[in-house]
Amino acid sequence: MQVKNDLNLLEPIFEALANDTYDAGDSDITPSVWIDSPRIAQLTKAHKHEIEESISDKAFSLLGTAVHVMLERAAGNGVITEERVFHDHSSGLRLSGAIDLQILEEGDIEKIVDYKTSSVWTYILNESGLKPEWISQLNSYRYILEKAKPEIKVSALYILVIFRDWRASDAKKRTDYPQSPIMQIEVPLWTWKETEAYVNERLELHQNAAYSALVGQRLPDCTPEEMWEQREKFAVFKNSTAKRAMKLCNSKDEAITWASNQNLNGNHVIHHRPGKRTRCEDWCKVSQWCDQYKEYLENKDVNI
16 A cells, blocks of 8 residues: 655655554454455455555544554553454464453453544444444454453453544533543443354355455445445425425435325425445545446436
């Protein structure tokens, strides 16, 4: 991956920001990869030397790195920080995961803590303030750890999240707003059967994608969730001056039917809100090589 100094930063500052020290060790795949799209993983692997990234994209990752460095100071008896653990899976893949904090308790029971920096909207828009992928990632760490250290049993999982855009004034005004810029959130602990089934399924999906890439077949498509897809909607307004929609419908026919049943006297207005694949359009670094995204753009142009 190439990092562009498009902000014209002084060279020492640019080099410090661009320096990526991440190392997955001698492993084939990590939880952060297998919880995500197999298509993106394969396209990233195929075009890793062509991908260009703005230095501005490094700002939040720098903050995350700084948080990890500071929290490595967590110490005491029975505390392990920043340990990478490995497991040779029956699929032939070597798994690894870097666990931010392990807290050992009596009887070889252990708690796992992962550090995150995020927006307050993560907390507001997700149940219990947890992204679904965080839940999957932490339970995947638990899987690797218990496989790597059979004597250990994980009793609890936690996310320690720092909200980079937290504002005290908003915390006072909103009940759904995080009440502190730093929160410790417990992550649901799956049963071992659920965890093992999830990991095996994700590894199989990624192995199938790798095979498709090897033999030149079409890669498996990204799911709507992986594309952060916003479905198109048809908004029904009471009249042309109304500020808020009365109803959001999934089709124009549904909107027309709903409006006709509301006795709106024909003054209502229906606005089309186009759908959007937010990740593909704004965030995906391999979208320019993605045939799925190319087809989406072509169909979008036809339907305009």
